[in-house]
Amino acid sequence: MDALTDGMPHDATLLSTVLRDAPLPLWVIDEHGRVELANDAAVRFLGHRPGTDLRGGGSHDLLHRHRPDGTPYPKHECPIIHAKQPLAASEWFVTRAGDVRPVRWSTRPLAGTDSVLLSFAALGGSASRAHRAAPATRETRTETRARLLSEMQHAIASRMCDPMFSPATLATDNHLSVRSVQAIFAEAGTSPAAEIRRHRLEHARVLLARGESVQWACHASGYQDADSFARAYRQHFGYAPSRTRQP
Structure with a gap:
């Protein structure tokens, strides 16, 4: 990802295409905590239909609006939304249907912007297996x-x-x-x-x-x-x- 953001010209169309088609769920959060970009892998991971445009939505609520036990997860306690430096951790995300999915995530501030790039993947196997285990x-x-x-x-x-x-x-x-x-x-x-x-x-x-x-x-x-x-x-x-x- 450094090569995309630092080592080549910032062709917006090319970058958008690469991010959209990448197999790894990728998510860009702006300085206000809103979704700036979510690729198809991220959209599918969270249970939305491919092609759904999540831009402008609150990143925290779209990723994990509640804890695994169903209790509220306050936005101010979320490390992702306040990431100002590279971070990595294991946590959980919540799908559109309300299913909890354990994930491993990492963040990286995007050079020259106030935005943060988030990447994540299912823990304990593929996303498809985690989806089948949702019930x-x-x-x-x-x-x-x-x-x-x-x-x-x-x-x-x-x-x-x-x-x-x-x-x-x-x-x-x-x-x-x-x-x-x-x-x-x-x-x-x-x-x-x-x-x-x-x-x-x-x-x-x-x-x-x-x-x-x-x-x-x-x-x-x-x-x-x-x-x-x-x-x-x-x-x-x-x-x-x-x-x-x-x-």
Whole structure:
């Protein structure tokens, strides 16, 4: 590609033809993050009909508008869109149909311009094999969300006694946004805040049933304020925490 961009006259028609017909998916991103050129190999890789003109579209959304588990992938977190020097990494792209395809990509700034050349290829075999495996990938995304939910539930059970533990902490630890974490829990009919509260209150009830004081159960369950603890306990169980201590 250096020979095309640096070592020969920049005949726009010739360059456009070479890029269009190259077997390797090639993608040019302008300084605003829009697609400046996408060759047919790239268009087909992403599940569009050959000849589809993607110029002017948002590169990030066309390549990977969400993560493999279906949660949003913010544009500002994308290394490709902000590439100012040669980069290479393994990641995933999302086809027009929403199938996740693992890829190996590399970027190279185009000399004399503010544009970036992106090339990519499927990981683990040819693009055709990856395309045929797409239906299984859909199920994998569901399994991934179920796994994340299970892992976060385990984290809640392990860390509920920490008064600083919160849905934001849970999101940060799992490299997700709070909204993404809330969406995963919502699919199970709950929320991260509700699960943290439930675990804390059930732990407090066990302590109270053992004869521990209300004050001790409050602080040992991650609550810092006795009044807040008492209100939450009453709302959850229907009676005051002191009643649990009664024989």
